[in-house]
Amino acid sequence: MAPDAGPAVASAALPATRPAPWRTAGWLTLPLVVLAAILALLILGRPLERLTEGAPPVEQVTVERTRLDPGLITLSVRADGSQPVRIAQVQVDGAYRSFTIDPPGPVDRLGTARITIPYPWVDGEAHQIVLVTSTGVTFEHAIEVARATPRWDVPTLWLLATVGLLLGVAPVATGLLAYPGLAALSAAGLRFVLAVTVGLLGYLFLDTLGEGLEQAGGTLDRLRAQAAVWVTMLISAGALTMIGRRGGRAPEGAALAAFIALGIGLHNLGEGLAVGAAIAAGEAALATFLVIGFTIHNVSEGFGIAAPLVGRRPRPLTFVGLAALAGLPAVPGVWIGAQAVSPFWVAICLGIGAGAILQVILEVLALIARRDGPSALTAPSSLGGIGAGLAVMYLTALFV
Amino acid sequence: MLTVPKRRLLLSAGAAAGAVAAPAGAGFAIRSAIGANHAAPASGHGGPHGVSGMAGDNIVVGVVDHARNGFDPHAILTDWDVGTVVTDPDGTRVREWVVTAVDTEVEIAPEVMFPAWTFDGRIPGPTLRCTEGEKLRIIFQNGSAHPHTMHFHGIHSWRMDGVPYAGLAQPGERFVYEFEAKPFGCHLYHCHALPLKRHIHKGMYGAFIVDPDPARHPEARGAAESRLLGSARNAAWQEIMLCMNGFDTNFDEENEVYAVNTVAFAYQQRPIRVERQRRLRIYLINITEFDPINSFHLHGNFFDYYDHGTTLTPTLRTVDTIMQCQGQRGILEIDWSEHEPGIYMFHAHQSEFAELGWMSHFEVV
Numbered sequence: 001m002a003p004d005a006g007p008a009v010a011s012a013a014l015p016a017t018r019p020a021p022w023r024t025a026g027w028l029t030l031p032l033v034v035l036a037a038i039l040a041l042l043i044l045g046r047p048l049e050r051l052t053e054g055a056p057p058v059e060q061v062t063v064e065r066t067r068l069d070p071g072l073i074t075l076s077v078r079a080d081g082s083q084p085v086r087i088a089q090v091q092v093d094g095a096y097r098s099f100t101i102d103p104p105g106p107v108d109r110l111g112t113a114r115i116t117i118p119y120p121w122v123d124g125e126a127h128q129i130v131l132v133t134s135t136g137v138t139f140e141h142a143i144e145v146a147r148a149t150p151r152w153d154v155p156t157l158w159l160l161a162t163v164g165l166l167l168g169v170a171p172v173a174t175g176l177l178a179y180p181g182l183a184a185l186s187a188a189g190l191r192f193v194l195a196v197t198v199g200l201l202g203y204l205f206l207d208t209l210g211e212g213l214e215q216a217g218g219t220l221d222r223l224r225a226q227a228a229v230w231v232t233m234l235i236s237a238g239a240l241t242m243i244g245r246r247g248g249r250a251p252e253g254a255a256l257a258a259f260i261a262l263g264i265g266l267h268n269l270g271e272g273l274a275v276g277a278a279i280a281a282g283e284a285a286l287a288t289f290l291v292i293g294f295t296i297h298n299v300s301e302g303f304g305i306a307a308p309l310v311g312r313r314p315r316p317l318t319f320v321g322l323a324a325l326a327g328l329p330a331v332p333g334v335w336i337g338a339q340a341v342s343p344f345w346v347a348i349c350l351g352i353g354a355g356a357i358l359q360v361i362l363e364v365l366a367l368i369a370r371r372d373g374p375s376a377l378t379a380p381s382s383l384g385g386i387g388a389g390l391a392v393m394y395l396t397a398l399f400v
Numbered sequence: 401m402l403t404v405p406k407r408r409l410l411l412s413a414g415a416a417a418g419a420v421a422a423p424a425g426a427g428f429a430i431r432s433a434i435g436a437n438h439a440a441p442a443s444g445h446g447g448p449h450g451v452s453g454m455a456g457d458n459i460v461v462g463v464v465d466h467a468r469n470g471f472d473p474h475a476i477l478t479d480w481d482v483g484t485v486v487t488d489p490d491g492t493r494v495r496e497w498v499v500t501a502v503d504t505e506v507e508i509a510p511e512v513m514f515p516a517w518t519f520d521g522r523i524p525g526p527t528l529r530c531t532e533g534e535k536l537r538i539i540f541q542n543g544s545a546h547p548h549t550m551h552f553h554g555i556h557s558w559r560m561d562g563v564p565y566a567g568l569a570q571p572g573e574r575f576v577y578e579f580e581a582k583p584f585g586c587h588l589y590h591c592h593a594l595p596l597k598r599h600i601h602k603g604m605y606g607a608f609i610v611d612p613d614p615a616r617h618p619e620a621r622g623a624a625e626s627r628l629l630g631s632a633r634n635a636a637w638q639e640i641m642l643c644m645n646g647f648d649t650n651f652d653e654e655n656e657v658y659a660v661n662t663v664a665f666a667y668q669q670r671p672i673r674v675e676r677q678r679r680l681r682i683y684l685i686n687i688t689e690f691d692p693i694n695s696f697h698l699h700g701n702f703f704d705y706y707d708h709g710t711t712l713t714p715t716l717r718t719v720d721t722i723m724q725c726q727g728q729r730g731i732l733e734i735d736w737s738e739h740e741p742g743i744y745m746f747h748a749h750q751s752e753f754a755e756l757g758w759m760s761h762f763e764v765v
């Protein structure tokens with residue numbers, strides 16, 4: 001190609017100027033227009049009619065919440081399927097029972113309704129509920145141990161709050177007491193402590209994510225709750241990283257400690273939910289074990305929060321704030337858990353918590369790399385610390 | 401969580417139900433206690449109905465649309481179908497019915513629809529009633545999308561047995577069953593196509609009652625006459641047919657709904673009216689699938705029982721509970737003359753069946 005031919009060819013192939021903005025917008029809207037046309041064809045033209053005609057309608061019903069008041073069972077149900085689902089009759093313990101459904105009539109796809117059943121349920125015993133739809137399909141729901149759902153009155157809230165404080169704030173504060181000891185450590189010792197923190201957080205990340213996915217498994221398929229957990233986890237990790245670095249610098253010191261406390265706080269919200277749900281499910285004996293276990297488990301979290309503060313001379317009030325941030329979410333966790341909220345929203349909460357933990361794992365790793373160079377991440381003290389952190393969390397989790 | 405496809409909505413295969421039923425009118429004055437103004441809201445979710453005050457909260461919510469079903473369990477109690485008597489070219493007198501198999505949806509409890517296979521669009525099918533010794537002809541037309549038979553419990557040739565190798569009618573075809581009415585008693589007919597369990601629990605059964613011919617029973621002429629439909633002695637009785645059945649709505653081989661004459665709690669919501677001065681005779685049939693036995697228990701009174709109805713003296717005297725295995729049946733005779741008027745329960749003494757729909761009331765007046 002002749003040297004002078006190049007520009008000429010190029011100018012012939014490409015417009016000399018950028019296309020007009022309306023033209024760009026036009027091209028970008030074209031896929032939307034085509035999509036609309038395809039949808040219109042599917043909905044109006046009904047090309048799949050021969051396939052779906054006479055196909056058996058699909059019905060799904062899940063019970064998302066159960067409330068037990070004296071002489072009364074209340075279920076919150078969510079429906080899905082190829083058409084609205086009509087709950088025609090209700091059996092309790094193998095007998096048809098009177099009930100009301102609100103709103104009346106069929107439950108729309110992904111819609112919810114509340115079913116109220118007057119029933120002399122027996123404290124401490126199991127009850128079996130069967131919802132019979134208008135097509136004769138049945139959906140079973142077991143109340144494994146019937147206990148009155150805690151009421152939103154002040155004494156109950158206080159009692160549950162105490163559980164939350166024992167579970168969240170007390171152990172984290174206890175762990176923070178190790179700060180003077182950490183502050184006396186050498187540089188290598190501190191790196192080890194930071195690595196232990198990564199291990200602790202790594203365990204919490206897996207635990208929170210796993211719990212979120214498990215909760216998601218109990219929801220209607222079409223809500224795609226497991227995908228939602230992964231997505232919220234990644235989005236919250238990204239968003240918190242962005243917020244943490246909005247000044248152009250990675251968070252360190254008190255700021256990093258605060259982010260760790262936030263991530264741990266969201267994790268403790270999840271632990272509060274578990275304990276609250278155990279109380280609501282009548283597993284009070286289990287709830288005691290859960291509180292003891294989580295308390296032991298959560299002391300380690302205090303170390304993790306204290307580690308980035310070494311050499312920073314934090315004020316005492318900072319410790320109070322960090323303990324509150326990491327521990328207090330357990331209180332609303334217990335409250336909400338005792339009311340048995342929709343597993344979908346619990347799963348989303350746990351997804352956010354997992355994302356928050358992922359963010360601080362990355363930031364603590366970044367801190368180690370900045371302090372001691374990237375090779376420090378693979379040094380024996382780092383890997384050993386991470387392993388020790390994971391092991392401590394696993395072993396203390398056995399108490400739960 | 402469960403994901404369950406709804407069963408196919410079965411399309412009626414065209415043939416109209418042969419409405420040959422010509423109920424014999426005289427002498428069966430059992431009326432419902434609560435009249436037409438009973439009607440509760442059709443979409444009636446919320447709140448008990450009928451006499452549920454007596455039933456507590458063990459009820460179904462709402463009321464069944466009997467008009468949409470095309471049959472009313474209160475009418476089925478007494479709608480004896482005596483068919484028509486024809487004279488063949490050779491001079492033989494034959495009692496004849498036309499029965500048509502129809503696929504249809506039946507509301508078996510308020511708003512619970514069951515994709516049924518039926519005789520004449522109803523469950524139980526028409527109550528065929530005749531007299532011992534008559535020549536019978538049942539013209540069975542299959543308007544269903546599946547092959548069916550009518551298998552009669554009675555004495556007849558293997559050719560007329562209504563089983564897969566004798567008397568099976570393919571969709572759109574017909575089969576004519578001919579036999580003599582014997583022995584007298586309370587019998588039944590049901591489809592015997594395969595798979596048998598499915599063909600029965602889908603709703604293909606009905607009562608087949610053979611009244612004794614008094615002339616053949618000089619030793620017990622009075623008892624025989626009292627059973628003979630249309631006789632003066634029979635008019636002194638109130639007679640009803642109760643068919644104990646069940647419905648497996650989710651096809652898990654267990655019944656979700658139990659009933660007498662198909663509609664759960666029908667006679668709890670609206671009791672059966674009984675007059676004290678006339679004795680009550682019940683033709684009781686058990687065609688419940690899946691559960692080996694069903695039972696009948698009466699409150700506040702005892703009765704005499706004739707197993708299979710093939711004797712003129714009771715096979716059990718002074719009992720208040722009898723049980724029947726699948727396909728078993730019998731006749732109950734109950735005297736209310738000494739009783740205080742009021743509501744008297746009757747139900748399966750399997751509490752499970754009772755609480756799932758087989759719970760009923762007599763209103764004794």
Ligand SMILES: [Cu+2]
Nearest residue numbers: 548591593599
């Ligand atoms: Cu059949």
